[in-house]
């Protein structure tokens with residue numbers, strides 16, 4: 150595992166120097182925000198942020214088109230630095246974490262969850278459940294700590310079955326672009342480490358009481374969002390994971406193929422139907438990479454949508 154981690158880090162460094170850019174670490178305490186869903190409390194926790202070249206994110210949108218769009222929206226034309234927002238849900242009995250963050254071996258700007266949890270007064274041993282949206286490094290790799298041990302020793306680790314099968318299949322490595330092969334190798338060894346604690350689930354299922362799994366494929370084959378129900382008290386909230394990754398592009402141009410989606414066409418289809426549903430139901434969302442600690446709603450904006458923080 151140690152060699153594996155070193156290998157992963159070298160590969161990440163080779164990806165256009167992503168990890169070599171100086172970074173701002175957000176204020177951890179300011180990054181936490183809570184809301185109530187009936188008797189449950191949802192808190193967002195920062196894992197830091199990613200640093201991604203724009204060329205990696207939109208390889209199939211003409212460069213001129215994307216630069217013009219980003220400039221019009223006052224976004225950096227070279228790189229994006231999306232935040233990483235994890236969701237903690239407490240109901241008095243369970244302490245549930247959605248995704249596990251990037252851990253120590255992905256990017257120096259991410260993997261801050263252990264510090265954020267400590268600042269929030271949550272001991273890793275008290276996490277009863279970790280529910281995963283998908284198997285990308287910024288969501289999965291933090292399940293293993295500095296000592297290659299599972300970071301949440303008492304937790305049931307709930308993983309989408311389709312996603313589990315995809316990352317564990319023998320031919321997954323050959324389906325990934327060269328730049329993504331680290332993702333496949335990294336996922337496989339984290340999933341191996343999780344085996345004794347894992348519980349697989351299917352979309353449509355209630356993963357734990359009041360948490361419904363919603364299939365949102367495209368970003369990855371088994372990508373899953375979750376509706377947290379208040380059980381009759383309080384409006385539901387959806388943890389959208391990476392079905393919506395950017396507060397401008399995903400909302401204004403949901404049809405643009407995204408380089409971060411494993412299946413770009415399916416990713417766009419999922420985005421459009423999800424945005425339509427969320428705008429119609431006026432449901433609060435937590436977006437893993439959205440601003441305002443990920444919290445907001447989807448509003449219609451002409452033929453497209455806008456992210457309304459709040």
Ligand SMILES: [Zn+2]
Pocket residue numbers: 285287288391437438
């Ligand atoms: Zn992500």
